[in-house]
Amino acid sequence: MATSLQVVPMATVLSASSSSLQSIRRSNLRTLCSVNARNSAKIPIPPVNPKDPFLAKLASVAATSPETLLNRPVNSDTPPFLDLYDAPKLMATPAQVERSVSYNEHRPRTPPPDLPSLLLHGRIVYIGMPLVPAVTELVVAELMYLQWMDPKQPIYIYINSTGTTRDDGETVGMETEGFAIYDAMMQLKNEIHTVAVGAAIGQACLLLAAGTKGKRFMMPHSKAMIQQPRVPSSGLMPASDVLIRAKEVITNRETLVKLLAKHTGNSEEEVSKVMRRPFYMDSTRAKEFGVIDKILWRGQEKIMADVAPPEDWDKGAGIKVVDEF
Template identity: 65%
Template sequence: MANCLRVPMASSLCCSSSSSLPSPRGRGVGAVKCRKIPMPPLNPKDPFLSRLASLAAKSPDLILNRTRNSDMPPYLDLLQSPNANSKLMATPAHVEKPYSGGSERRPRRPPPDLPSLLLEGRIVFIGMPLVPAVTELILAQLMYLHYDKPKEPIYLYINSTGTTLADGETVAMESDGFAIYDALMHMKTEIRTVNIGAAIGQACLLLAAGTKGKRCSLPNATAMIEMPSMPPTGYVQASDVMIRAREAIVQRDILIKLLAKHTGNSEETVFDAIGGGPFYMDPVEAKEFGVIDEILWRGQEDLMAAVAPPEHWDRKAGIRSDDAL
């Protein structure tokens, strides 16, 4: 920077160019000899040099008769606020250091968040209860992936308690789960669902709503279906209680109908399963019930098939079954 500022430009500025003023020492009226002022080279993209050139044009004496300050870089002491203008010296600050892959300089960008990284792999992860904020995000991701590449599959990973918490407390309306379900049914894209932890209530419906043959579960995941429940409303009138109760029955019938459609069971079978309370299923039971199509054993299936049945170990230990007694 200092070397650049020492190079004078071809242009010059006159200290006094008015021909009407009398010449000093009685020389008469005439043009005063101009003095060349060292001007810094002007780089339009450098705000420090631009401001310094503007200052030199307005006040040449500050450039010619300046006092040097050894504690500060050259010409920086001419500006009014050195602390504020010290940022102007760092013009290339927006360029980061060369990355390890080569000498190329790349602009600094903030790292993307985790959902954005998963979205690049066409993965939608439901890892929270289906509260309205989560439902809004899932719907936006599904619509983006559908209109981005309609012919490529979408991977829906599920680890959610649906519209309730783990202790059964209702935190959202059943319509939040139905909204995601309707979006899945509206799409022409293949939906591959994977249960990686727990799929409870409305989340189990989303698990079963995947493309037939593409619904999977990890070996230790849990699936559960139950009757819909309404969120607490506090003190309301008796007529409002009846209205909400009728709405809960309507949503129950819709849930039973949809589960029967995607699991291949009759509506009576689904109603009997959830009529006595929450119906929990391990991956094997979920496959038998029709919620999933495949268990992702990763080699454990052959190992489990080689294990002797419990009756074999009972006979070997000398334990007789209740039927034999």
């Protein structure tokens, strides 16, 4: 049996092999491009914020190497996509967070002022603590500032204070604290509108009564009370020093009586008589005694005017006053 062999030149074989390799490479390239196209269509491109380094990096990886985002480990202790960083971090600084306009449009650009400053802007001075040196310093400074700003506009003083004592009667400040605020009020050119909102006791009652005549007000359920000044705690003080302090308290009492008589329209004897013991007044009684001029409640004055005074109620009930201070 004869076998015929055909001799093929080496150049022809090499040319055929080269053309086959090129066709295979072109086929693989087309397949890879189609895969990349399908993979790219499946990847949701996140919105890119140029100020956000995390989203910028994520978008860059999605555009250049989509298989990195598709082939994610199923169980991984690393939070999603943070392994794309050599040194993972969510944000360079909190300031790089871009918020919506509606979130920031009403936020103040500077820290808000403290509450006394806000009230001062409305020409309101609020005395809401016992009259200690720190309170006196602030109130006097506010009064002088408001007069300097406008000597013609009125100043409104809201009072809720137990004076120079606490609510249990213990002395916390010198009587001169109340006299200092009183003297500052008397030196002002402005009208002083005083309003009692809660309690006006002792020296605070004097400040309430010292407002401009006709501009002294009281909330319907507020209380006013006048009382004698108290001797501060003497501790281990020598007897001679205790006597000196007692004389000073008597002097302050006389001054307080004169000032209350001046602003309430009562005689000094009447004020001294009711001051022997703590003399509490509701809004109606305070108006009758001359501490205030008007009760701040719509329709309250008419209601109170129609109510019989306590003495008539006692008389109608057959109650007799045994001892009257």
